[in-house]
Amino acid sequence: MTRQVFGVEVADELRGIVREPAALFFSVVMPVAFFALFVSLFGKFSAGGLSAGTQMIATFGAFGVISVVLMNPGLGVAADRERGWLRAKQVSSVPIGVTLAAKVVAALPYAAGVLVAMTATAALTGALNAPALALLRLGVVLVIGSLPFALVSLAIGFQVKAGAGAAILNAIMIPTSVVSGLWMPLDIMPPFFRDIAAFLPNHHLSELARAQLNGGPVLTHVLVLLAFAGVAAVAAGVSYRHARS
């Protein structure tokens, strides 16, 4: 029963994205376009036995999946709230968690699509030199690791209108991504960027992804992301309980 309801909820969300793809278009196309630009310029440089283009799949990939899951579920909730549709869902017999989970799950194929597009771009430019299994692990890590960002997205979506939500989420996503080294390596950035990045989940997600390629340590990154997930879950829960009508 719950599985059927979940299926209907996900189908409705996917229909929404397919029939009006404009919102998702930018959160998919922008990261891939950035990636294509950077990988064509610097992709064939080598660092630690891996091409820069391959490593960029971890950093720009983190930016891409965060972009998709941060922008979409929250803006969907904000729009539903504004039009009274969220209230209609709340008074139905479907637990609200099912509705919200469907919004997040519906965004995941697009997050995966971003990674596939980036991998294909790297391959086409001759900048890809990692085994398929490592790339698969990287993709799984990024998609699963992006889920706490969806909770942040929902927390904001319960409080602001969709228009304001887009501005707020962009104001969170872009600076934190830059400071986390998702666009350019932290090695070439001012040192204090590295100090700030240590506290940002974006950075730990990209490092965890990069560890799938270079075998680097993962524990710290996993712990930080788990802590972030806990904080984001509490924030989303509190925000839902005090959601604006």
Add this chain to the structure above:
Amino acid sequence: METVLEVRGARHDYGATKALDGVDLDVGAGECVALLGPNGAGKTTLVNQIVGLLPHHGESVRVGGGDPRIAATRRQLGVVQQSLGFPTTLKVSELVTGAAVRAGKPRSAAGPVMAELDLTDLAGRRAVKLSGGQKQRLQLAMALVGDPRLLVLDEPTAGLDVPARKRFWQILAERRERGVGVLLTTHLIEESSAVADRVVVLDRGRVVAQGTPDELVARLPDRTVIARTGLALEQLQALPGVVSLRTDGDHVHLGTRTPEALLRVLLVQDPGLTGLRVEGAGLEEAVAGLIERGAA
């Protein structure tokens, strides 16, 4: 008669403000109860408790014997909101089918309900493209497809023309015959007089009166003086003995307990008065009077 909604001593505070202060309310199977009252009376708070959006104390609210805060209980509920904006991307058939599945019914349950509500020809149309009346029928279809025991209707006919309203109430009458209870909140008091078995008047979080529309009207000795007049509303409000005032086209309706005294002054102040008649108070005047008196 089986009770599908039972509210006992419902309370809710917003800070220091008592939104609900011990409200009792029952709706029986097949019964239509209209919940009336001015803005801020507590109607929305009470409805939000009934549909599970707000917490309630202990067992003060029961829908079909269950707690509406529990999702499974809400399968017995159908809700029609005043102004629901449908998702821009979903079609009529998808919405009704989705509502059926969410209510634990098979997808095939959507077809008969759509036919009942004349939505079959609109099945492939996006909901946002529908007219106001069609949207209300769609909401009703989504509410009915789960075979609820209680329908909660919030201003369900606001913005509908007369034929659409008639059709709406016809459909509900058929469901009521099958035992569906209806709780209606509306500002269209005369409409509720026509469709409700009982009226519950809420003011400042308390039930100030309840009974059949005729019983409530009979509780007031008020009369309504109806006329076409050139006097301004402020002048009319200032006339002696006026307890309520409303306009209906080019007529004004003045509620009063002393119609003779009012008529004397009115005829002096506006010698050109036309279309004059005096009637017993309608439900609207009765509700206004009962609220004013805080009747128990």
